[in-house]
Amino acid sequence: MRIRISNFSNKGNFKEFLKEKRLGQLDFSDKIQQELKIIRSDVIAKGDEALSFYTKKFDKTELKPENFLIDREEKANAVNSLKKNERKIIEETIERVYEYHSKQKLQTWLSHSADGLITGQLIAPVQRVGIYVPGGKASYPSSVIMNAVPASAAGVKEVVMVTPPSDKLDNFVIASAVLCGIENIFKIGGPQAIFALAYGTETIMRVDKIVGPGNIYVATAKKMVYGDVDIDMIAGPSEIAIICDESADPEIVAIDMISQAEHDEMAISTLITHSSDIIERVGDILRHLVHREPRRDIIEKSINSNASSVLTDSIEESIEVVNELAPEHLELCIRNPFEKLFLIKNAGAIFLGGSTPEAVGDYVAGPSHVLPTGGTARFFSPLDTLSFLKRTSVISSSLEFLTKKAEDIAFFSSIEGLNAHGESASYRIKKIK
Structure with a gap:
């Protein structure tokens, strides 16, 4: 099978492509x-x-x-x-x-x-x-x-x-x-x-x-x-986005896209860069590397259906694309990646530098690899300790505070038509006095 990825030089066209790929991912028949x-x-x-x-x-x-x-x-x-x-x-x-x-x-x-x-x-x-x-x-x-x-x-x-x-x-x-x-x-x-x-x-x-x-x-x-x-969450197909500049090794970028594509035919791999040379070289290398993989049939279908590259004008624009994409996994294969870290607003996990493949996070780094997919990193967080903790509010009012705020309580209860709410405060004050 011939390996091909969809190339975009227009953010709008890429967004439509992505929308189509993600549409209905979490629909259930x-x-x-x-x-x-x-x-x-x-x-x-x-x-x-x-x-x-x-x-x-x-x-x-x-x-x-x-x-x-x-x-x-x-x-x-x-x-x-x-x-x-x-x-x-x-x-x-x-x-x-x-x-x-x-x-x-x-x-x-x-x-x-x-x-x-x-x-x-x-x-x-x-x-x-x-x-x-x-x-x-x-x-x-x-x-x-x-x-x-x-x-x-x-x-x-x-x-x-x-x-x-x-x-x-x-x-x-x-x-x-x-x-x-x-x-x-x-x-x-x-x-x-x-x-x-x-x-x-x-x-x-x-x-x-x-x-x-x-x-x-x-x-x-x-x-x-x-x-x-x-x-925890309803997970869709696995995803990776990779931001590159001229310093990125195209062979490493290609194998990382393959490592995501081997999950299943629906996996989404996205290369985002302002270097047209990187896009061309990664595409060529992909074609050579895929055929050696044991799961090559799955990888070919995944890449041909769902892989894409987006050509931008700058790293900053690449980051804008990523923040809209909100990918499950994000690799920053750029010079001084920590300088750009805090510009990333939406991603399940971020992998910084050419020596940090996404597999490090999958297996040995420490953070859980259970991550939001399908753009839900815009509002969901990874599975972690906080996922298993309940937070219960605690409130204790003195008579002084209750007396001071009784009129405020009566104000809200009157507007909302909940008269007994206001009385629950005024009765206490009368009883104690």
Whole structure:
């Protein structure tokens, strides 16, 4: 297949291209939602019986409720199957991710004003979190770490993990979960696992928040339970944007675009630069590099359908394009990237300098790789410690403050037609006096 990327010298044309690619990314078909409503009702009404039924139907696996939970022996075997260097890599990564996220934790605070009002904020973690880890042909131990460790850093008491059953469970996934301190790991996958986490069954405990990636059925199920529980986000296809100047190595830029494209056919890779020479050279190199990759069929489809380059007049204009794009991943392959860092307003994660590939963030840097996609970095943040913390307002009023503000309360309550609100203040003052 011939490799080609869409080239734009006009920001307006690029915006239309991007709009088309992102349009409907997070739409969910009525057909899928109707199917999942039935599954949800069954899980709520029948609990474990429904989980066994849908596991047999979708995963072709006979599984009784007493076998949902991965036992101690299976967990121990998974950990013991790791080679010494493999366990070392996983444990060091967990430690680094924990170190980063432990710095984000907020503290409870109280403030006393001179006129007799105490206000503050009580900070507490959610009590129980559920992590969904996909099964299938791929193995995702990094997904376990990047979802579980921020919750642990926040002080979440219990993390529950669900993952689809198979003849041989992935040892790297199970071992990573054990090394993250996850006690309860269930062999349940698909939308039925999401509903089990959201509403609870006889065997699987109800959680307060569900995190982790999944297919369209899992994503739709997460959207359906949002409001009954919290979720991390509804993730669309993975994205990378790379800002380059003349100092960038076009071969490195090309391989980074390929590394994003290999996720799936919908992945979006964007090169933004004021150098037409970089665009031409990256395009030529892409054509040579793609064919050596094991996932070249996926990469070719992704690049041909969704990759693009945008020619700008300056680095500043390139940054303007990025701030509108709000990509999941942003690489700054430019001279002195820290000088431009604070001009970036919208990005899930920023990778500075030619020696910082996006894969560093995916696996070993420390920040969670769970990032907003589809332009939602304009208003969403990455999954982190704060994602698992609840903030509760604290208010204590003295009689002096209440007396002083009674007329203000009466003013608002009168305008809004809520007379008892005003009386709740005036009655207290009369009683005490």
